[in-house]
Amino acid sequence: MTSKTNKKIIVSLLIIMICAVSSLLVYNILSDYGNYYEQTTIVKEEIIEEENINDLNVRGLKADFKLVENTTDNTIIVRQYSNKKIKDRDLVNTSVVGQSLKVQDSRGSWVVFDLSFLSSRRGENYIEISIPKDRLEHLKINQSSGSLTFDTFNLKSFDLSLGSGSITGNTIISEKIDLNTSSGEIEINTLQGDGNIKLSSGKNTYTNLDGTMDIKVTSGKLTAGHYIGSSDIKLSSGKLTFNEASFL
Missing domain, CATH: 1.20.5 (Single alpha-helices involved in coiled-coils or other helix-helix interfaces)
Incomplete structure (x- = not known):
């Protein structure tokens, strides 16, 4: 040949x-x-009426989450929004054990494959958790990917583990804080309380950081616009910046 x-x-x-x-x-x-709705709509809604729930555990595998305040009544409402039709197996999962509510996106690929670069339409999927602000005492977030946004919460404990993706919030005031970032990005306006911040990679940004903190940065970048408190700081690599700091 x-x-x-x-x-x-x-x-x-x-x-x-x-x-x-x-x-x-x-x-x-x-x-x-043909799988698109005319607009983003609720594809699943669950109303949790148990009045003793004060613990929220959010596990995000790949979905986007929004934590908002329910100012209407004392119930917790979990809604999944999409502008595309998704299968039942890909709907959000919720479970209540004692005083704890667990919310987790499906292990399936409900974040649908979207050829948005070739289409005039774009897939949109997210989960919204509406909760009365005064009811929540413990908030635990384990985000593998995707994004999560929140407004303001006053808590007894705040536990955040970010594998990838992004976390964006306004204010967390908590008696106990435990933040662990493997990758991805955390951006919080005000973080106030005592606890630990561990950054292996990625980026942490705080406008105001207040409290007694054990801060360990192995890599990545941590920036605080204004810091008040006492700290045990360990920096192996990466970058740690306080624009203004008052150590007590």
């Missing part, structure tokens, strides 16, 4: 592969288009 023949075979195979991939993309776009 000549070199010229080999080249023709290779070119032919490439053309076949390109045609197959193009056909698959077109098929996905056309079939995917």
Whole structure:
């Protein structure tokens, strides 16, 4: 077999592969288009009426979460929003054990494959937890990926573990704080309390940091605009910056 023949075979195979991939993309776009709602809508809603719940445990595998205050009544409402049709197996899971409510996104790929760069529509999926602010005493977040946003909470304990993704919040005032960042980014306006901050990689940014903190930075970057308190600081690598600091 000549070199010229080999080249023709290779070119032919490439053309076949390109045609197959193009056909698959077109098929996905056309079939995917019918799966959209006209607008983002509630695909699942659960109302938790147990009045003794004061502990919220959020486990995010890949979903986006929003923690908001319920100012209407004393119930906790979990809603999953999407502008695309998703399967039942990919809906949010909730469970109540004693005084604790656990909310977890599905282990399936409910964050649907979205060819947004080839389509005029874009997939949107997120889970909203609406909770009366005065009821919550303990907040535990374990976020593997995705994002989570919150407003303001006054707590007895705040436990946050971030594997990847992002956490954005306004204010956390807590008697006990334990933050662990493997990667990803945490941005909180005000963090006040006593506890531990451990940063292995990624980025932590606080506008105001207040309290007795054991801070350990192995890598990554931690920045606080204003810090008041006492600290045991260990810096192996990375960068630690206090724009203003008052050590007690």
